[in-house]
């Protein structure tokens with residue numbers, strides 16, 4: 533099924549979310565796609581608990597709190613979110629509209645596209661050890677889809693952060709055996725989770741191991757056997773596993789955006805500073821993804837860009853109409869759109 537719309541925003545970071553607001557004030561409804569399973573971009577993924585001090589009129593605001601506030605602010609405009617999917621294809625049709633497709637098969641026919649894609653789509657850091665690639669999605673995974681299917685299995689979990697520890701604890705007792713492999717003795721996860729994990733180690737159902745993965749080994753019959761791991765003394769160990777889960781965090785990847793024929797300078801999409809339009813009319817870019825003389829990668833810069841881009845989107849959609857600036861304080865139309873009464 534194709535979703536026909538006026539506007540698709542790629543990226544649900546702070547700038548993509550504020551873009552929803554600015555479009556909403558102009559009565560333009562937006563669909564928002566993000567490769568992460570939650571909104572918030574870098575704020576929620578990289579530093580949710582850190583305080584931000586340079587958001588206008590908020591002397592201090594937690595990064596996740598900022599995202600929560602933005603979600604509240606945009607709620608009157610009822611944005612449609614398509615999370616956990618990466619936009620993989622964008623093509624301009626003969627009519628000047630765009631066809632956009634995601635990794636989950638969602639398809640849009642849209643008049644405008646706004647890239648709010650930050651540093652690119654967040655994707656799991658891959659296990660690059662010898663032989664690993666051919667077992668990806670079969671025995672090597674980057675997320676747990678169905679924990680129940682792991683009952684009675686031998687599992688290796690790679691990582692030392694919250695995801696690795698949370699899944700170790702969640703699967704303990706379900707899997708027959710878990711080996712947690714981390715490069716160092718110190719973990720980055722919450723101390724309470726680390727203490728709990730340590731208390732469960734019995735060398736049978738749960739074991740921890742320090743070292744780095746060298747390669748995948750197979751059984752005599754050619755089936756997946758497990759991982760060969762090298763410890764700090766350069767000793768090689770074969771750790772048997774039915775399934776391996778890699779939780780090494782996420783890294784941003786510009787990925788397909790680089791192939792969409794846009795003018796790009798050092799992994800940033802070039803825009804003008806009147807409309808924040810890219811080299812392709814109808815495609816706009818706001819926030820960390822764009823570049824122009826004097827660009828500063830700050831959230832407040834992205835908010836300003838989103839406001840001007842919204843007016844430009846409006847003009848693109850209705851070239852014959854004059855776009856009037858209206859104050860949210862005094863405009864009855866703005867109040868109606870915001871769902872507030874005065």
Ligand SMILES: Cc1cc2nc3c(=O)[nH]c(=O)nc-3n(C[C@H](O)[C@H](O)[C@H](O)COP(=O)(O)OP(=O)(O)OC[C@H]3O[C@@H](n4cnc5c(N)ncnc54)[C@H](O)[C@@H]3O)c2cc1C
Nearest residue numbers: 543545547566567573574619649650652653654819820831
């Ligand atoms: C530790 C740290 C501290 C910071 N502190 C501050 C601060 O104090 N003040 C400040 O102003 N800024 C700060 N920043 C920078 C700020 O976080 C960024 O400027 C801001 O997040 C940019 O927002 P954005 O919406 O443009 O992009 P992002 O937050 O990067 O979000 C982009 C989203 O787009 C998604 N995406 C990308 N490509 C695709 C695709 N093809 N398909 C689907 N989804 C896609 C990504 O998954 C991501 O969720 C800090 C950054 C870091 C790392």
